[in-house]
Amino acid sequence: MTEHVPRKRRWRNALLWTALAMLVLVTIAHLLTRPPAMPDYETVRAGWKPSEAWLYDRDGRLLDSKRVDFERRRTAWVPLAAINSALRDTVVAAEDKRFWSHGGVDWLAMASAARARWGGGRSRGASTLPMQLAAFLAPELAQPGQRGWRAKLRQMRAGQALASHWTREQMLEAYFNLVPLRGEVQGVGAGARSLFGKPPAQMTRTDAVLFAALLPNPAADAGVLGRRACRLARDDDCAPLRAAAATLVSGERAARFDPALAPHLAVRLLDAPGKRVTTTIDRRIQGAAIVAMRRQLAGLGADRVRDGAVVVLDNATGDVLAYVGGVGLKSTAAAVDGANAQRQAGSTLKPHLYAQVIEKGWLTAASILDDSPVQLDTASGLYVPKNYDRSFKGPVSVRHALAASLNVPAVRALVIDDVQQFRDRLWALGYHGLVEDGDYYGFSLALGSAEVSLVEQANAFRTLANRGRWSPIRFVKGAAKGEERRIVDPGAAFIVADIMADATARADAFGADSALRLPFWAAAKTGTSKGMRDNWCVGFSDRYTVAVWVGNLEGDSMRAVSGTSGAAPVWRDVMLALHAGRPGRPPGIPEGVEARRVNLPGTREPPRREYFLRGTAQAEMAAAPAAARRQRITSPVSGSVYALDPDIPAGRQQLAVVVSGEVTGFRLILDKQVLGDADAGQQIVPRPGSHILTLTDPGGRTIDRVRFTVR
Numbered sequence: 001m002t003e004h005v006p007r008k009r010r011w012r013n014a015l016l017w018t019a020l021a022m023l024v025l026v027t028i029a030h031l032l033t034r035p036p037a038m039p040d041y042e043t044v045r046a047g048w049k050p051s052e053a054w055l056y057d058r059d060g061r062l063l064d065s066k067r068v069d070f071e072r073r074r075t076a077w078v079p080l081a082a083i084n085s086a087l088r089d090t091v092v093a094a095e096d097k098r099f100w101s102h103g104g105v106d107w108l109a110m111a112s113a114a115r116a117r118w119g120g121g122r123s124r125g126a127s128t129l130p131m132q133l134a135a136f137l138a139p140e141l142a143q144p145g146q147r148g149w150r151a152k153l154r155q156m157r158a159g160q161a162l163a164s165h166w167t168r169e170q171m172l173e174a175y176f177n178l179v180p181l182r183g184e185v186q187g188v189g190a191g192a193r194s195l196f197g198k199p200p201a202q203m204t205r206t207d208a209v210l211f212a213a214l215l216p217n218p219a220a221d222a223g224v225l226g227r228r229a230c231r232l233a234r235d236d237d238c239a240p241l242r243a244a245a246a247t248l249v250s251g252e253r254a255a256r257f258d259p260a261l262a263p264h265l266a267v268r269l270l271d272a273p274g275k276r277v278t279t280t281i282d283r284r285i286q287g288a289a290i291v292a293m294r295r296q297l298a299g300l301g302a303d304r305v306r307d308g309a310v311v312v313l314d315n316a317t318g319d320v321l322a323y324v325g326g327v328g329l330k331s332t333a334a335a336v337d338g339a340n341a342q343r344q345a346g347s348t349l350k351p352h353l354y355a356q357v358i359e360k361g362w363l364t365a366a367s368i369l370d371d372s373p374v375q376l377d378t379a380s381g382l383y384v385p386k387n388y389d390r391s392f393k394g395p396v397s398v399r400h401a402l403a404a405s406l407n408v409p410a411v412r413a414l415v416i417d418d419v420q421q422f423r424d425r426l427w428a429l430g431y432h433g434l435v436e437d438g439d440y441y442g443f444s445l446a447l448g449s450a451e452v453s454l455v456e457q458a459n460a461f462r463t464l465a466n467r468g469r470w471s472p473i474r475f476v477k478g479a480a481k482g483e484e485r486r487i488v489d490p491g492a493a494f495i496v497a498d499i500m501a502d503a504t505a506r507a508d509a510f511g512a513d514s515a516l517r518l519p520f521w522a523a524a525k526t527g528t529s530k531g532m533r534d535n536w537c538v539g540f541s542d543r544y545t546v547a548v549w550v551g552n553l554e555g556d557s558m559r560a561v562s563g564t565s566g567a568a569p570v571w572r573d574v575m576l577a578l579h580a581g582r583p584g585r586p587p588g589i590p591e592g593v594e595a596r597r598v599n600l601p602g603t604r605e606p607p608r609r610e611y612f613l614r615g616t617a618q619a620e621m622a623a624a625p626a627a628a629r630r631q632r633i634t635s636p637v638s639g640s641v642y643a644l645d646p647d648i649p650a651g652r653q654q655l656a657v658v659v660s661g662e663v664t665g666f667r668l669i670l671d672k673q674v675l676g677d678a679d680a681g682q683q684i685v686p687r688p689g690s691h692i693l694t695l696t697d698p699g700g701r702t703i704d705r706v707r708f709t710v711r
Helices: 004-032 041-047 085-095 107-119 129-137 149-165 168-178 187-196 205-214 222-233 239-250 263-269 283-300 346-359 398-403 407-416 419-428 438-447 454-465 490-500 568-578
Strands: 052-056 062-067 276-278 307-314 320-324 368-371 376-378 381-383 394-397 523-528 534-540 544-551 593-598 608-613 632-635 658-660 667-670 673-677 689-696 702-710
Touching (some): 041 168, 062 263, 085 129, 085 168, 085 205, 085 222, 129 149, 129 168, 187 205, 205 222, 263 320, 283 307, 283 320, 283 568, 307 454, 346 398, 346 407, 346 419, 346 438, 346 454, 346 490, 346 523, 346 534, 368 398, 368 407, 398 407, 419 438, 454 490, 454 523, 454 534, 454 544, 490 523, 490 593, 490 608, 523 568, 534 568, 632 689
Parallel strands (some): 052 276
Antiparallel strands (some): 052 062, 307 320, 307 544, 368 394, 523 534, 534 544, 593 608, 632 658, 667 689, 689 702
């Protein structure tokens, strides 16, 4: 009896120690396999942020998307109800067929996998959807190389934790949104669109099988993907699935999801993940502008010109109906926004100059300007403008000068006006790249030496279309309309628009049937910048303003491309598309404008009916006689430098003084010494040095002064 008691005690002690050891081991195992805390569904849903932002046209159709978050690509969170039922069922059947009944771990699948492994057979994975979801939520549960028992136990415990706190629908919805797919795509939203070219709700049974086949290895090639899809579909005819797998891997379906119709506008307007902007763009007009520009650039060839841009505005509202910053093709600077880039304006600023001098009453459309060589003294030296074809037409009317885009008359008009006043007018019209004062630009501003953007051009010409009323443009649908301001006199705007629509007046320069001539009323102006770097065509009808630029965004010159052969054909195609079925109508004559017949003796222009601001009409326009011209010294030109030839006697090297206007009684003074009467044909015997020649009237008042140098 005494021997039996100690034996029972020893067994009890052994059991206690064994239980204690087991408890310690279990505790250690529990601690070693403890998974990270799982968030609740609401936290995961609230923390989701898409990587994309989206741009829509005025009718809600997708124009473009922009990647904002480059860590991964994902769309907005997709609710379970927005995922096709065939896709849901196929994925559940392939990944976790007892998903709706187990508690986060499928013990039957675990046993089957263990038996297959011990027996050397093909083992099917036993990781449930909750376990996979836990790994998505806590990536440390599925680090590369962690496939041991501890990692598996942690995943199992995390899956059980999710199953005890989340509903089955919440887990399945989160799984579809968090699952990693091909490349950097995450979730069914981005996957369905980028891989299948459709939203999740529209995926077919074939799409569903391919999607499920992707899950074990999203980077699989077409062959592996096709075979896996065939096993899942249990279909004897695998050819369609293999073909669909090849298409999926090729990525050609992505273009259906992202039409990429306005990439430059997307960059301009989209700045935050998940942002959705409904623009004023009309997708039909945007597409027509893209097609017209692509056709033109392809026809011209990349060795002549590589880039182009188009902007279309609604005259009444200021809505931007098309914004094409570039069309790719063989561009070497495709990311640059050609619609917003600052480029030299060329002759496109001339209509605004003539509108300003006409509204001031200093010129009319019938006024005569002299298209002959001229030299102008500027702060930086002599400015000698030349016409595009380097010829001169003699006396021409303002109508002919603007319609034919003659340079010298435009410079003379700016002399009549004022460089600073013209610069201020351009600023008021929205050309806010002109940050310097008038002296900085000088008389070359008449010929478009300043840099402007295509958007600025479009709205400035829209101001002329709206009879001189300027208002800001709108990119976003529903945005508040900006304040409207009167910038140009309505009569002057009408007259300038009528000149730009006059095919007869521009026939000498552009031909009788150029690209600017449409089967309905439309006004247009072309321009080419210095060195053939920029080519413009900007114009309007009664409803729309269309601005087109072609050139090379890297700044190199074009080859054999002019305004009518470069930008104008695109302008014409877009205008015809805009007015299909409803031609543009000519504007009515505004108050303050009258039509008179005018004769133009001394020019090559026949008599015609002309428009005038009330009070400025004349029955006849002719070049002013010499006696009526302003008294000034025309030679030597101020700023001139003359060099004496040492091989010619000094007495034979004389400089003739030429003056204009009626100068009877006027005197010429050279370096404060009287040279003689101004009308007597004076000669200067030049001496080395700097000299000042002054013209004074009979009362001794200085009328003109020039400085020249002799070396």
